[in-house]
Amino acid sequence: MKISRSLRSQLLILYLIAIAVPILTISFVIPYYYQYQIVHQTQELTDNTLNSLSNQIGTYLQDLGRLTIVPYLNDPIIQALKLITHGQYHTADPATQLKVNHALISTLPNYLGNTRDEIAGTIIVTLNGSLYAHSRYGSATVSDYPYQQKEWYRQAVAANGKVVFIATHPQDYLTNSGVPEVFSVARLIKDPDTQEPLAVMMADADHQILDRLIRQVRFHVQSIAVITDTRGNVLYANKPVSPGMLKQINQGSAFVEGTNDSFTVVSKTIQPSGWEIHVLLSNNALRSKVRWLYAAGFLFAVGGFVLTWSLFSILSRRIVHPFQDMLRAMRQVQRGNLEVRVQPSGDDEIAQLGKAFNHMISQLNELIDREYRAVLSRRNAEYRALQSQIQPHFLYNTLNGLIGLNRLGKQKELENAILSLSSLLRYSLDAGDWVTIDEEFSFLKKYCSLQQMRFQDRVDVVINCEEEVRHYLIPKLLLQPLIENTFIHGVEPCDDPSKIEVTAKRHRHAERSYLIIAIRDTGMGFDAGKDPGKTGIGLANVRERLEISYPGSSFQLESRIGGGTRVRIMIPEEEVRRNEDSHRG
The missing domain is CATH 1.20.5 (Single alpha-helices involved in coiled-coils or other helix-helix interfaces)
Structure with missing residues (x-):
């Protein structure tokens, strides 16, 4: 299946590149891009809207600041402040006192109240500690209130005649203010002629003006508007803001994490106060605008995948299955079918x-x-050649031996030798190409007995075969050249008695069973690096016949001059049985 998997994987890669990637792009990248555009455009629109809103609030604060120069525009008010500051009020005649009171208690509050409806009250504190306050709600002042120790008073004095914007604070200098908190503008009033400080004037404005300005603006998505002073304290918020969110806003974060939502922050500075206005755009609300697009993209992706995968599966099967059929056919061919x-x-x-x-x-x-x-x-042809070849000198020596036996009158030995020679000739010329190990070993015994007739006591032959391998089939005359080499190169050149041992047994090695045929002699031996040759078909013929008959077999030959010779043939048992089934079937 390797080729099939390779072909199918290539088709799958082609499918992913040509179909899956475009579907994913259309289904998810485009909605994400659309969401980015919505967020970006919303931020730009909010930024423009916030810029206009900050300008409106800044204009209002400038107008509010201008209210604090009203005393300069009304001479009776300035004269009244001079009399009080210089301590001349209590020594003045009743008519003068009446004018002072009318200017500070009636004229100034009425002017301010008529100019701005959201003015919650005004307060004038002279430098000698005199107090003139007016509340739209008719509240009275708190006695012994330490005005000159308050931060807004010190800021106004330090500004030296310039307007000061006071952050949100309670009207705690009134007994019943009518509004919980106000923001204010304050200014140090000076004598226009001498520039001598006369009093500090502060005008309080209700938060309703900020609420009204912000409510007039639409930010298109759910949002929170927050105005903070120069110290980061909240002046106004149209919805509650947690301390954690306020901290993130003051740190200048572009994104703020809330309890149940996250927000994108758009900020502007309100001039000339230096306050900041922040609009927190709900990310959940922004995402809700494109949630339907993600849902549509997901449905499109699922439908597209189902449809294209079905088509891909059908087409890939039509392409791959013929190759799979050919692969199966190739495996059958490999098995010989x-x-x-x-x-x-x-x-x-x-x-x-x-x-x-x-x-x-x-x-x-x-x-x-x-x-x-x-x-x-x-x-x-090779088998026939081998079967028909018995060394001429072997026949010559054997016949000489027979003549010697006849001359010595050993009729019984002569008869046995002739019978053995006849049996050998009959065995070698028989039409069969495969014999059992038992038959091959019987041939070797007769062959060796004829050789012993020549060498007498110079050679001792031992041939053993395990019972369980006697019936195994091997090529006929496979071992005869090896035994012949043993006599020619081992026994004949050696003056000392030699021993030849031939064995056949079954051996298990590395979880496989083998037929082991071993031939060993203690004769003269030869140089194993050189083919002894000149003995029938020779060792090369034995190796070739083994390789043809048993591809998994091995042939090992060990010999050295003066050290004897050892031949070991290993044949896998399954190959032996396969040949048995073939030649006996």
């Missing part, structure tokens, strides 16, 4: 490939059949 064929449908490129594959298998089948027949013919 050359009769398998694919069934191409249609006349496209894949179908043409299937037809070409079928034609290739047919040609391969014919080629293998011809080659197989040629190999069988060659192997049969």
Whole structure:
């Protein structure tokens, strides 16, 4: 399935690039971009609106500040302040006192009240401590109130005649103010002629003016408007603001985290007061504007994936399945089944490939059949050649031995030798190509007995075969060249008695069972690096026959001059059984 997976993975990558990525882009990137544009445009619109609002509030504060110069525009008020500041009020005649009281208690408050409805009250504190206060709600002043110790009084004096904007504070100098908190403007009033300080005047304004200005503005999304003074304290907020949110605002954060929502902050400075106005745009409200677009994008993505995946699955199967059929056919061919064929449908490129594959298998089948027949013919020829070859000098020596036995009158030994030679010739010329190990070992015993007739006591031969491997089939005359080499290169050149041992057994190694055939002699030996040759088909022929008959077999030869020779053949048991089934079936 490796090719199939590779092809399918390539098709899947093509699908992801051509279909999935565009769908994801359309379904999620575009809504996100649209949300970004909405947020950006809302911020720009809010910034422009806030700029206009801050200008309105700034204009109002400037107008409020101008109210504090009213005393300069009314000479009776200035004269009244001079008399009181210089301590001349109590020594003046009743008519003068009446004018002073009328100017400070009636004229000034009425002028301010008629100018601005939101003026909650005015207060004038002369430098000698005299107090003149007016409240729109008719509240009385608190006795012994330490005006000159208050921050707003000190700020006004320090401003030296310039207007001072006072942050939100309670009218705690009145017994019943009528409003919980006010913001104010204050100014030090000076003698126009001598520039001598006369009094501090403060005008209090109700928050309703700020509320009215802010309510007139629409920010298009749910929002919170907050006005803070130069110290970061809240002057006004149309909705509650937690200390944590206020801290984030004062730190200049562009985004503020609330309890149940997060906010985008747009801020402006209100001139000339230096106050800040902040609008907190609800991110939940902003997201709600595009939530439907995300839902539509999600539905589009799901529908698009279902549709395109269905089409992809159908088309990919039509493309991949013919290749899978060819892969299965190839595996059958690998197992030796050359009769398998694919069934191409249609006349496209894949179908043409299937037809070409079928034609290739047919040609391969014919080629293998011809080659197989040629190999069988060659192997049969080799077997016949081996079976027909017994060394001339062996026959010569054997016949000489028979003549010697006859001259010595050893009729019984002569008869046995002739029978052994006849049996060897019959065995080698028999038409069969495969024999059991038991039959091959019987042949070797007869062969060795004839050789012992020549070498007498110079050689001792031991041949053993385990019972469980006697019935195993091996190629006929596979071991004869090895035994012949043993006599020629081991026993014949050695003056000392030699021993030849031939064994066959079953051995298990690395979880596999093997047939082990070992031939060992204690004769002269030879240089293993050189092919001893000149002994029938020779060792090369034995190796070739092993490789043809048992591809998984191994042939090991160890020999050294004066140290004997050892040959070890290992054949996997499953290959032995497979040949058994083939040649006995």
